[in-house]
Amino acid sequence: MIRRLAIFLGSRNGSDPRFADEAYDVGVRLAERRIELVYGGGGSGLMGRISQGVLDTGGRVYGVIPRFMVEREWGRLHEPGVQMHVVETMHERKAMMAERAEAFLTLPGGLGTLEELFEVWTWQTLALHRKPVGLLNTGGFWDPLVGTLGRLADSGFMDRSTVDDLVVAPDLDGALDGLSARLP
Template sequence: MARDIRRVAVFCGSSPGVDPSFVSSAHDVGRGLAERGIGLVYGGGGHGLMGAVAQGALDAGGEVTGVIPQSMVEREWGRHDLTELLVVETMHERKAKMAELADAFLALPGGIGTLEEIIEVWSWRHIGFNDDPVGFLDVNGFWRPLLAALGGLVEAGFVRREAIDDLVVATTLHEALDGFGK
């Protein structure tokens, strides 16, 4: 069944990581979304993978909505050349606004914040707070250790296999969008 995906929230690192392919993949995701007429919703940052995904979408003429807490704007972590920059007070408000704006969620490589954000929306999906698809872009096997750990949660009886199977795991944006039902 085809889903109407107008905007994808991308969670990713505010730093570039050690593998140059992380940055190029982030740029490609932004560009690819824009080329398909899909808007990007992201954390509003200007550095690392965040900056690259936004730049890719902007370079291709795409719609880019950043959502960033005021404290991060004050530290000059945000971009001001976006289609729209929404400034909120807290991280909780940021995540709620991103969830409100997006029709699907995709995690690129990142750190603790990226992991927390994608796990939260996945959890929301499984307790019925939304029905938006959730996925991981597995650039060069980045997410394999996490996916193996999640398999351990199934084996230990804390997560149903169906919850893991519900995740979209892809190596390209095209595969991710196919998995999202786009």
Template sequence: MTATAPAFSLCVYCGSRPGAQPAYAETARAVGRWIGEHGGQLVYGGGRNGLMGEVARATLEAGGRVVGIIPQALVDKEMANHDCTELHVVETMHERKRLMAEHANAFLALPGGIGTFEEFFEVWTWRQLGYHDKPIGLLNQGGYYDGLVNFMQTGVDQQFMGPWQMELVRIDADWQRLLPELVQAGGVTPADRLEQI
């Protein structure tokens, strides 16, 4: 008997720390529950600490699949989550990010630190270069990303970016509105070129 394929696969980038406000962890858990309750699959960085651990545990508890992808060098540092449905231990960060992108129909950045910023910007860059056509969401919870969004708009205002590049990212403070939009938009995507990265 074969396992039922997930209804969708959402890659979530988020902090390996819990953040200063309990609301960050509450939202991470709510996102995970939503993924599981809707028959989805979480793809994430494979850690069990911080928001990463919260979203993964909540997805599993709600009956969803969890695919964790983590470099060997971070297995101990980020405390790899061996409870994942699938845990892939890879050699490099580059391989980690490419596999995360390949396994996903859509991407969502929750609050996080420099690693989250870097993953978000890279997948956005890949989108504008045409390596994939998958939707990207930025959850601006409690205004966490206000400064970043303003800076991104400065890039447009100063003509280093076009407005169409900003339009590739769906920015919302409400995860309950953003998640269905991302999943719906990522339902059918053309073949990507992620293997060329």
């Protein structure tokens, strides 16, 4: 059973309102399952929605945010239920999130979201950790990426087993089941 889940997701809401609704719902459902949210500490976009869902349901939020983002007032620093850590660099942020989490799940997002996903997944393939990594593929959002990953494997740039080890699920229950089954 996962107790602390790192979630990577957008600092914007995206163009489809379903993304924001889903992020909030994921937060609610994590809190109901007593799974602590580990995330990048942002207060806007999908990051704000997921953390609000957790907080509204009485759950725990563990945020890690770089100082430059605090200075731009992008974080949720002084809210009850939020344990926020301010670090100096993005590298420290990702390392602290990875240390705290037992598994990683990626929701829709942009370049930063992809960068976080690929870094922890690379760490996993290099045996720097054994924590499972996944994509919440609501409405097929990640289908183009999954197709590209398959092409990388088919072209000999990565092992098929690496692609197959990535949990890809259309809903939160499937994602949590897949991640839980891969816990060390």
